[in-house]
Amino acid sequence: xxxxxxxxxxxxxxxxxxxxxxxxxxxxxxxxxxxxxxxxxxxxxxxxxxxxxxxxxxxxxxxxxxxxxxxxxxxxxxxxxxxxxxxxxxxxxxxxxxxxxxxxxxxxxxxxxx
Numbered sequence: 001x002x003x004x005x006x007x008x009x010x011x012x013x014x015x016x017x018x019x020x021x022x023x024x025x026x027x028x029x030x031x032x033x034x035x036x037x038x039x040x041x042x043x044x045x046x047x048x049x050x051x052x053x054x055x056x057x058x059x060x061x062x063x064x065x066x067x068x069x070x071x072x073x074x075x076x077x078x079x080x081x082x083x084x085x086x087x088x089x090x091x092x093x094x095x096x097x098x099x100x101x102x103x104x105x106x107x108x109x110x111x112x113x114x
Contacts, residue, residue: 015054015113016077021069023105035102036060036071042095043073050089052082069105076113083110 022039024032040058047056054076061070077083086092099106 014079016080016083016110017113018073018075018077018083018108018110020073020075020106020108022071022099022103023068024070024102025104028102030102032070033060039071039073039095039099042098043075046091046095050086050091052077052079053086054078069107 022036024035026032028035030038036058037060040060043056043058046053056073056075059072059074061068061072075083075086077086087096
C-alpha cells in the first residue's frame with residue numbers, strides 16, 4: 001500500500017513572520033554545526049506545543065563565509081500578541097537560554113504578511 005502526504009502552507013491574513021539568525025561561538029567544545037543541529041531539534045520540537053506558534057523551521061548554513069550566519073529560524077504566528085506570548089513561554093525560554101550561552105551574534109526581523 002502506498003501513502004501520499006501533501007504538505008500545505010497555510011498563510012493567514014496579517015500573519016507575523018519572525019526570522020532570527022545566529023552566529024555561534026567557536027571557542028566551545030560543541031562546533032557551530034552541532035549547536036545549530038541542537039537548535040533545529042529543539043525549536044522545531046516546539047511545533048504543536050505552544051499555542052499560537054503556527055510553524056517553526058530552522059535552516060542550517062551550508063557554506064561558511066565571513067558574512068554568513070550558522071543558522072536561521074523562521075517562525076509564523078497569527079498575531080503580534082501570539083509572538084510575544086511565545087517569547088516568554090517557558091518551553092521557549094529554556095531554548096533561548098541555551099542559545100544565549102553559545103551565540104556570538106544574533107539578528108532578527110519581524111514583519112507582517114498581508
